[in-house]
Amino acid sequence: MKRFKKIFIEITNRCNLSCSFCQPGNRPKAFMRPEDFAGIVRQVQDHTDYLSLHVLGEPLLHPDLERLLSICRDNSLKVNLTTNATLLPERQALLLNSPALRQINISLHSITEQGGDEQAIQEYLAGIFVFIRQATATTRLYISLRLWNTPEEENAGACRINKFILQALAGFFCLAAPIPDQLTPGHGTALAPRVFLSRNRRFTWPHGPAPVQGESGFCHGLRNQVAILVDGTVVPCCLDAEADIPLGSIYTQSLSEILASPRATRLYEGFSRRRLVEPLCRRCTFRQSF
Numbered sequence: 635m636k637r638f639k640k641i642f643i644e645i646t647n648r649c650n651l652s653c654s655f656c657q658p659g660n661r662p663k664a665f666m667r668p669e670d671f672a673g674i675v676r677q678v679q680d681h682t683d684y685l686s687l688h689v690l691g692e693p694l695l696h697p698d699l700e701r702l703l704s705i706c707r708d709n710s711l712k713v714n715l716t717t718n719a720t721l722l723p724e725r726q727a728l729l730l731n732s733p734a735l736r737q738i739n740i741s742l743h744s745i746t747e748q749g750g751d752e753q754a755i756q757e758y759l760a761g762i763f764v765f766i767r768q769a770t771a772t773t774r775l776y777i778s779l780r781l782w783n784t785p786e787e788e789n790a791g792a793c794r795i796n797k798f799i800l801q802a803l804a805g806f807f808c809l810a811a812p813i814p815d816q817l818t819p820g821h822g823t824a825l826a827p828r829v830f831l832s833r834n835r836r837f838t839w840p841h842g843p844a845p846v847q848g849e850s851g852f853c854h855g856l857r858n859q860v861a862i863l864v865d866g867t868v869v870p871c872c873l874d875a876e877a878d879i880p881l882g883s884i885y886t887q888s889l890s891e892i893l894a895s896p897r898a899t900r901l902y903e904g905f906s907r908r909r910l911v912e913p914l915c916r917r918c919t920f921r922q923s924f
Contacts, residue, residue, distance in 0.1 A: 868880070
């Protein structure tokens, strides 16, 4: 049976922010029903040990998040969550008391999109720092803080906010030296036990009209990961946020059947030969890091 390092389940594609780096998309906005989520979990539990409850959207918005996390716990699945952290203070107790939760990824670059002053950023960071203090004292959670490398010539405002955030992080963690303005993409730095900061260049979603990057290359889609969108559509990776490569519906087929479909097989075998058979993959810049 095919096993994945992780499976993405998009429990909602709604968000409480409107950031330029998240394409608005044409899919109807929805929350996945707990009963549908439970059925998906029963299907995928033999295919992975880890779930990431995110593709697009803000998972902390989900009104039944506690129930979803309980379903994961009951099926012995560990959960990673990616959040913009604006709802972290009001969801803190739930997250800290969820045995299923393994890692929280916090997209710090979300705040750079909101145009707030330093006081607003301080308040945003204060909520994150309270969470980190409690999480590191009472749980074994991993916390991954994510911020884009933003050269000043590209966006002076975002660069200024980034520097402010880095100074605040250095102060909170009592670091002996300042955090560099630019970190090596794909390489995180430890701020404290189980707390890390990573920096990458801002990526572009591969959905059209993104330019073609070439027809040859490799990807871990359908090898290390697969994604299930909020409507049950199975896609090969977490960057297919508009279902450009629909492989089937988890509500009408088993995951094993979907993975064995002609389109999935052609895509997988193409990666094995370093050939990109789908237009979405030819537009993807993220695969260039492999």
